[in-house]
Amino acid sequence: MLGRTMAKGSIVAGCLAPHPPHLVYAENPPQNEPTSEGGWEQLRWGYERLRESLSKIDHDVLVILSPHWQTYVGTHFLGLPHFEGLSVDPIFPNLFRYSYNLDIDVELSKAIHDKAADAGLAVKMMENPDFRVDYGTITTGHMVNPAFDKPLVVISSNRSRHYYSVEVMQEMMMELGRVTRDAILESGKKAVVLASNSLSHRHFTTESDVPEDMSKEHITSHAMHLWDMRIIDYMRTGQAQRIIDEMPEFTEQAIAESDGGGLTWLLSTLTVPTYPAILHGYGTIIGTGNAIVEWPCYAHEEV
Amino acid sequence: MALLRSRGGLILTNPVLASYVVPVHPHPLLVPEQNEGWQRLRDAFDEARQQISDSGADVIIIYSTTWPSIIGHQIQADPNPTWTLVDQDFHDLGSMDYSFRIDADFAEAWNKANHSRGLQSRTVAYNGFPIDVGSVVALKLLNPDNAIPAVIVSSNVYANRAETTVLAKSCLDVLKSTGKKAVAVTAMSMSNRMFTEFIDAADDKIHSLKDDEWNRKVLEFLEEGRLEDVAQLSRTIHQQIRVQKVVTFKPMWWLSAMNDNRNDLTGRVLAYEALHGAGGAVVHLDPTSNGMGDKEYDEDDVEVYHGERNVLDAEANESSPESKHVDGNGPALWDPAEGKDAVNTDSAPKPVGLYPHARRVGDLLYLSGVGPRQPGTNAIPGGPIQDANGEPLEYDIKAQTRAVVENIARILEEAGSSMEKVVDVTSFLVDMDRDFAGYNEVWAETLGHYGPTRTTLAIRALPTPIAVEMKVIAKI
Numbered sequence A: 001m002l003g004r005t006m007a008k009g010s011i012v013a014g015c016l017a018p019h020p021p022h023l024v025y026a027e028n029p030p031q032n033e034p035t036s037e038g039g040w041e042q043l044r045w046g047y048e049r050l051r052e053s054l055s056k057i058d059h060d061v062l063v064i065l066s067p068h069w070q071t072y073v074g075t076h077f078l079g080l081p082h083f084e085g086l087s088v089d090p091i092f093p094n095l096f097r098y099s100y101n102l103d104i105d106v107e108l109s110k111a112i113h114d115k116a117a118d119a120g121l122a123v124k125m126m127e128n129p130d131f132r133v134d135y136g137t138i139t140t141g142h143m144v145n146p147a148f149d150k151p152l153v154v155i156s157s158n159r160s161r162h163y164y165s166v167e168v169m170q171e172m173m174m175e176l177g178r179v180t181r182d183a184i185l186e187s188g189k190k191a192v193v194l195a196s197n198s199l200s201h202r203h204f205t206t207e208s209d210v211p212e213d214m215s216k217e218h219i220t221s222h223a224m225h226l227w228d229m230r231i232i233d234y235m236r237t238g239q240a241q242r243i244i245d246e247m248p249e250f251t252e253q254a255i256a257e258s259d260g261g262g263l264t265w266l267l268s269t270l271t272v273p274t275y276p277a278i279l280h281g282y283g284t285i286i287g288t289g290n291a292i293v294e295w296p297c298y299a300h301e302e303v
Numbered sequence B: 001m002a003l004l005r006s007r008g009g010l011i012l013t014n015p016v017l018a019s020y021v022v023p024v025h026p027h028p029l030l031v032p033e034q035n036e037g038w039q040r041l042r043d044a045f046d047e048a049r050q051q052i053s054d055s056g057a058d059v060i061i062i063y064s065t066t067w068p069s070i071i072g073h074q075i076q077a078d079p080n081p082t083w084t085l086v087d088q089d090f091h092d093l094g095s096m097d098y099s100f101r102i103d104a105d106f107a108e109a110w111n112k113a114n115h116s117r118g119l120q121s122r123t124v125a126y127n128g129f130p131i132d133v134g135s136v137v138a139l140k141l142l143n144p145d146n147a148i149p150a151v152i153v154s155s156n157v158y159a160n161r162a163e164t165t166v167l168a169k170s171c172l173d174v175l176k177s178t179g180k181k182a183v184a185v186t187a188m189s190m191s192n193r194m195f196t197e198f199i200d201a202a203d204d205k206i207h208s209l210k211d212d213e214w215n216r217k218v219l220e221f222l223e224e225g226r227l228e229d230v231a232q233l234s235r236t237i238h239q240q241i242r243v244q245k246v247v248t249f250k251p252m253w254w255l256s257a258m259n260d261n262r263n264d265l266t267g268r269v270l271a272y273e274a275l276h277g278a279g280g281a282v283v284h285l286d287p288t289s290n291g292m293g294d295k296e297y298d299e300d301d302v303e304v305y306h307g308e309r310n311v312l313d314a315e316a317n318e319s320s321p322e323s324k325h326v327d328g329n330g331p332a333l334w335d336p337a338e339g340k341d342a343v344n345t346d347s348a349p350k351p352v353g354l355y356p357h358a359r360r361v362g363d364l365l366y367l368s369g370v371g372p373r374q375p376g377t378n379a380i381p382g383g384p385i386q387d388a389n390g391e392p393l394e395y396d397i398k399a400q401t402r403a404v405v406e407n408i409a410r411i412l413e414e415a416g417s418s419m420e421k422v423v424d425v426t427s428f429l430v431d432m433d434r435d436f437a438g439y440n441e442v443w444a445e446t447l448g449h450y451g452p453t454r455t456t457l458a459i460r461a462l463p464t465p466i467a468v469e470m471k472v473i474a475k476i
Helices: A022-027 A041-055 A106-118 A135-144 A166-187 A222-236 A240-253 A262-269 B036-055 B104-116 B133-142 B161-178 B209-223 B227-232 B234-241 B251-258 B397-415 B432-445
Strands: A010-016 A061-071 A075-078 A082-088 A097-103 A123-126 A152-158 A190-195 A278-285 A288-295 B002-005 B011-014 B016-022 B059-069 B073-076 B082-085 B096-099 B121-124 B150-156 B182-187 B266-275 B278-286 B358-361 B364-367 B422-429 B453-458 B468-475
Touching (some): A022 A041, A041 A278, A061 A075, A075 A106, A166 A190, B209 B266, B227 B251, B364 B397, B397 B432, B397 B468
Parallel strands (some): B059 B182, B073 B121
Antiparallel strands (some): A010 A288, A075 A152, A082 A097, A278 A288, B002 B011, B016 B278, B073 B150, B266 B278, B358 B364
C-alpha cells in the first residue's frame, strides 16, 4: 500500500468530490430512506474509481470543506467527537433522508482552527451536540467512504464572496488552505482533503416525475459546458494556478459552486499543484456540472 | 375582512388581516437579554404576537428567505413537524426545540392552486425535515402555543417577480375559496450584511452607515404603507444592501401581491435593530387604508406564470399556434380573433372559437360570452361540472360565478372600461334550480353592486364543463 512508510503528517490526496444528494439516492444505500431505479451512473462510476484509488493510499482522516454548511461569521469546524442523526435535504427531501453516524477528528480540527486563528482568520469550533451535520458533508462522506470508518474534519464554507468579492474569498481560502496543510503536516496524520462542490451550478427549476430519468439530464447551457471543460482541462494538465487566476470569472459566469471557497481551499492545501489531476468522472445533475477529480499527491510530492 | 378596490373597479374582499416583516436571526428568541436592541426586537415580536392573537386569523402564512428552494416553491405540509434546530452560524447561542401545528390541508390546496396558475411547486411532509431558522424564530415568537395553524413556503432561488406574484395570488385563491382569514409574514432581514468577525453582543450595530440609511428609507416607506413601492424598488434594494445570490429582496414581491399591490396600507415599525450587523425589523402592515393616495402601478401585473425556464418540459409545452385541447375535457382553444376594433388580453381565458374577447363599437364595448376558466391554465374555480367522460361532478357555483366576474373585469380593464360602466348583462346557467341562489348571491356582491340590467337564462349546456357564462355590454 502506498504511503505506509511516511513518518510525518501528509496530504496523500486531494479531491474534488461534489455532493448532489442524487448520487446517494441513486445508490439505494441502507442509510437512505427513498429508493430509486439508479441514475447518474457516469458520476457514480467515477466515485467508484476514486474509492478504488483511495483504497490504495494509506490515510487516517478525511478533511472536507462543505459549501452546504454555510457560515457568514467566520469559518467553523465540527468540534465534537461524534455526530449521528437524520439528515433531510431541505431542497430535495424526496431524494435524501439519510441516517448518518460519523466520527470527527477533533484534535486535527482544533489544530487547523488554532492555526487559522493565529493567521488572523475568524474561526469557531462548533460544539453544540444538537447540531445537524449538513447534507453536503454527508453526501461527499458517503460517496468517498460509505462505511464512515475513518474520522472526518468538517470545515464550514464562509460566504465572504457574497459580502465582498471572489477575490476576498480567494484570499481567505488560500490562507485557510495553507494553515490546513501546516496543521496536517504537524499532526503526523495522513489526510485526504476534499472540496465538496460542483463546478457550474445553474439548476433546472423543474424535476422529472422520475428524478433519475436520465433522458432529461444535460447541462443547462453550452456556456456552462465550456466553462466546465476549461476548468477540467486546467486540472488535467497541471495548471491549477490558472484556475485560481480565472476563479472570479468562472464563479461569476458559470454561477459556479466554487463561490463557497472549497476549490480554492483545496488547491491551496495542495500548494497549487503543477502536476496533472486524474479525472474520475464528469456528469450533470439537474443541469449542474460535476467533476470527480483526484490529485495524487503521494506520487508527486516529497512526503 | 377588508373591502378593497381593485383595478377594474371590482369590489373584492382581501382575506389578509395583517402582514408582518420579521427578522430571521435567533438572537431575539435565544438571548434577547444580551443586547438592548435584541430585547427591543423581542418586545416587538411580543407585541406582534398579541396583535395576531387578537386578529381572529385562521392561519399564519410565512414566506421565509432562510428556506431556499430550486425546484419551484416548496410548502410545508407535515401537520406536526417536530425537531431541534441549531443555527449554522450562531450554534453557540443554544438549541431551538420546535413542534408546530401546520395547516396541511391549506398547504395541499395552495400547491394545487399553484399548479393551476402555471407554477412549479410541491408540498413536503417528511419526518425530520429541517424547518429553517427564520420560520422557527417567527413561529416560536409569534405563535408560541400553536393557537393558530401555520403554513410555510420557501423562497425560490431563481424566482422572478412574476413567479413570486403568482405564488401570492394562488395563496389568495385558497384563502378566498376556503373563507379563511390570514396573517402574512415575511421572515427576512433588511440589510443582511453581517460582521464577518465575532463581536461582543454589546457592540452590535448595523454593519455600515450605508446599510443603515437604506434600511431606514425602506422602513420609512413601509411606515407610510407604501408596500408596492418597496416591492418595485426590490431589485435596487437588493443591489444596495443584500448579499448576492439566493434570496434577494423578493419577499416584498410576495407580500405586496398578498395585499393586492397596494400603497396605502397603514404601516408601523415596531422595532429596528442590528443583529450581528444585519438589519432586523419588526413591521406591522394593517390593510386599513391610511387615506393617502394609492400607487401609480407601473409594473406589469400577472395572473399566470408561463414558466419560461421550464427546460425539462419545453418540448411537451410546445403547442399549436391556433388551438390546443385541455385535459381532454372540453373543446379546442383558439387564439382570440384579431381585428381593428377587437379587444383581447392574456389575462382572460382563450376562446373556444375564432372570436375576440370583446369588440368596440362607438363608445360601447360588446364582450363575448365569459366563463370562469382561468387564463393560461383553463382551470375552473369551483371545479368542472363533469369529467372527461361526461360523468357529473360536484362544483361550487359561487366560485365559478366569482371567477366569471373577475374575467369580465380583466377584459373591461384591457379595453379601458370598468365595472362601473357595465350597462347590460345576459347570464346563462346550465342548472337554474341548483345554481340560481348561489349565482345571485355573488352577483349582488359584485356586478349587481353597479346596477346594470340583467337577464338570466337556463340553457342545456355550455361548450366547456362550466355552469355559468355571462354576456356583457359596457360603455368605454
